[in-house]
Amino acid sequence: MAASKKSLSKDMVLQAIADAFKKLNPAVMIKNPVMFVVEVGTLITLLLSFQPDLFAASSAGRGYNIAVFLILLFTLLFANFAEALAEGRGKAQADTLRKTKSETMAKLVQKDGSLKQVSSTQLRKGDIVRVDTGEIIPTDGEIIQGLASIDESAITGESAPVIKEAGGDFSSVTGGTRVASDFIIVKVMTDPGESFLDRMISLVEGAKRQKTPNEIALTTLLAVLTMIFLVVILTMVPMADYLDVKLDVATLIALLVCLIPTTIGGLLSAIGIAGMDRVTQFNVLAMSGKAVEAAGDIDTLILDKTGTITYGNRMASEFAPVKGVSQNEMTLAALKASVKDETPEGRSIVEMATKLGETFAESEYGSAEPIEFTAETRMSGLDMPDGTPIRKGAVDAMKKYISAKGGSVPADLDEISNRIAKAGGTPLAVSIGDRIYGVIYLKDTVKPGLKERFAELRSMGIKTIMATGDNPLTAATIALEAGVDDFIAEAKPEDKIAVIRKEQQEGKLVAMTGDGTNDAPALAQADVGLAMNSGTMAAKEAANMIDLDSDPTKLLSVVSIGKQLLITRGALTTFSIANDIAKYFAIIPAMFILAMPQLQSLNIMDLASPQSAILSALIFNAIIIPLLIPIAMRGVKYRAMSADRLLTRNVLLYGIGGVIVPFIGIKIIDLILQGLHLA
Ligand SMILES: Nc1ncnc2c1ncn2[C@@H]1O[C@H](COP(=O)(O)OP(=O)(O)OP(=O)(O)O)[C@@H](O)[C@H]1O
Numbered sequence: 001m002a003a004s005k006k007s008l009s010k011d012m013v014l015q016a017i018a019d020a021f022k023k024l025n026p027a028v029m030i031k032n033p034v035m036f037v038v039e040v041g042t043l044i045t046l047l048l049s050f051q052p053d054l055f056a057a058s059s060a061g062r063g064y065n066i067a068v069f070l071i072l073l074f075t076l077l078f079a080n081f082a083e084a085l086a087e088g089r090g091k092a093q094a095d096t097l098r099k100t101k102s103e104t105m106a107k108l109v110q111k112d113g114s115l116k117q118v119s120s121t122q123l124r125k126g127d128i129v130r131v132d133t134g135e136i137i138p139t140d141g142e143i144i145q146g147l148a149s150i151d152e153s154a155i156t157g158e159s160a161p162v163i164k165e166a167g168g169d170f171s172s173v174t175g176g177t178r179v180a181s182d183f184i185i186v187k188v189m190t191d192p193g194e195s196f197l198d199r200m201i202s203l204v205e206g207a208k209r210q211k212t213p214n215e216i217a218l219t220t221l222l223a224v225l226t227m228i229f230l231v232v233i234l235t236m237v238p239m240a241d242y243l244d245v246k247l248d249v250a251t252l253i254a255l256l257v258c259l260i261p262t263t264i265g266g267l268l269s270a271i272g273i274a275g276m277d278r279v280t281q282f283n284v285l286a287m288s289g290k291a292v293e294a295a296g297d298i299d300t301l302i303l304d305k306t307g308t309i310t311y312g313n314r315m316a317s318e319f320a321p322v323k324g325v326s327q328n329e330m331t332l333a334a335l336k337a338s339v340k341d342e343t344p345e346g347r348s349i350v351e352m353a354t355k356l357g358e359t360f361a362e363s364e365y366g367s368a369e370p371i372e373f374t375a376e377t378r379m380s381g382l383d384m385p386d387g388t389p390i391r392k393g394a395v396d397a398m399k400k401y402i403s404a405k406g407g408s409v410p411a412d413l414d415e416i417s418n419r420i421a422k423a424g425g426t427p428l429a430v431s432i433g434d435r436i437y438g439v440i441y442l443k444d445t446v447k448p449g450l451k452e453r454f455a456e457l458r459s460m461g462i463k464t465i466m467a468t469g470d471n472p473l474t475a476a477t478i479a480l481e482a483g484v485d486d487f488i489a490e491a492k493p494e495d496k497i498a499v500i501r502k503e504q505q506e507g508k509l510v511a512m513t514g515d516g517t518n519d520a521p522a523l524a525q526a527d528v529g530l531a532m533n534s535g536t537m538a539a540k541e542a543a544n545m546i547d548l549d550s551d552p553t554k555l556l557s558v559v560s561i562g563k564q565l566l567i568t569r570g571a572l573t574t575f576s577i578a579n580d581i582a583k584y585f586a587i588i589p590a591m592f593i594l595a596m597p598q599l600q601s602l603n604i605m606d607l608a609s610p611q612s613a614i615l616s617a618l619i620f621n622a623i624i625i626p627l628l629i630p631i632a633m634r635g636v637k638y639r640a641m642s643a644d645r646l647l648t649r650n651v652l653l654y655g656i657g658g659v660i661v662p663f664i665g666i667k668i669i670d671l672i673l674q675g676l677h678l679a
């Protein structure tokens, strides 16, 4: 995406500082219970700064109260800053995209065929527009006529134009992109405000960001911990009273804030936003954080073949006749079967047959009934005015069709189609009436570099399965060439869903990548549905992620980011809670020494004074938040290792580290305060 690779600019940092103050609004703050408690504490210490004896006669001076107030205020600002900074990049990207979205003029095709200039905002679903060379496509739609090269750089950041054409899986165009050559007639598919660009803007901006189930569970846990510590602190008051120990309010608030999990509470939302943002930087649009997290736990990946594993521009490369049919007869039959087929495959057949010198006059077939290709029948063709059916399609489907008609299947049909399939091609049998003439060889190319990437997925424990409508032999060849673990062939849309359901029933999390309209139901069924941007609108709408680069192995990056997100959250939660335990040991002795100076032996950390101990712990509690922002934003490094080893490693690093770091940190801050004669 255009602005995605830009790193943090000075403007973004300044904006985040301003936003950190705006986010102090309690109505915003209440969504984060831990930080809301800190905010209440901040307000109370603000009052105490003016009136130290507000609640009871207190030994604490005004200076101490002001110090506590200021440290708490900074704790809040640091947490808000982390969130605002994480949001910043998305906002900058949204601004860039908004510029792309500026209103354009469109040429509306009216009923009588004439063109009328209208504003792009007036276009509605079902309208037909014409877009010529150099013009911006006014909104999302499907090409119903023509072929053009489209410059999609405004959305994908990729400068090489892509070819889009009517019929098939490459017919969708996106508003905001530009026709680089030729012209197209487009049927509008979205109403204003619902376009792909609109959705993209609200996504990168985080406008619709919802907490994921994992985040909600963690927020709840943190809120419960906060409540428990609040009760603990409140019960200390009557106990201290009973023992005739004076505890002042600012110290109690300081203790509470040190004990509740402010570190993770302050960084939690930044971690989630940054995770989504990292996905966007890989040119993948994720519709929800939930999808990104699910990607981190994927067990199985289902891939569609044509357009996902292969480039998907299946082109005719040979017309092979069966015994008893001449080459010319076969070529003509292929031409006849394809004159009404608007798919790219159909058009490539017409083109090649015409080049080979065959002709079929429009006067002969003009009034014929077209039989459109569907993924269900896996056949297409036409019924001639005299009733003669002409068909082509997947060989198994054609055999059934011809047998049902009472025709016979040529003896060498299998041999020919197997030769094509073994080479990785798609064989299409052609028939006129009840006679099969031969086989069309459709060629496609496997995208490069898949084998290595699938091997990486395997090392992460993810199984790859290719699902294709093609025959088993072609499927086996392509599966071997691409390096997938398994495949299913002759799959109809419902078969693709069935594989996903079967895996899900075994308790597995399933990802699906695809590009076609027939993949849409499966994309919706999968836990992670990654649609190729080159694909159809239906596929992109059903998916919860879209890869702008149309690279099926992109899932690998998304999986890593998802895992990283989960690990980062876990590591920082461990660190935060371990930290709080350490702070407890700094503050509790200080409190009692403050009340009973004869307990000096409790001062195991040898801190300058009880007040210095409390302030040092509180300062440490505040500055640990900005210190951890880089980890929250970049994520803990993910290494491909077993889940158990990873867990052990992180508990050691962030758990034990989390206990040790505060002792050192608090001691250093105490020494600095002493040096500054503040303690
Ligand atoms: N225009 C067409 N006319 C007749 N038959 C076709 C046409 N296009 C494809 N077929 C046949 O129908 C089968 C299914 O095609 P489809 O494009 O739906 O595949 P798919 O289910 O999307 O699987 P994949 O994309 O993984 O190959 C193809 O393998 C081919 O045999």
Ligand SMILES: [K+]
Pocket: 257, 258, 259, 260, 261, 262, 263, 580, 621
């Ligand atoms: K804390």
Ligand SMILES: [Mg+2]
Pocket: 169, 304, 305, 306, 307, 515, 516
């Ligand atoms: Mg397909």
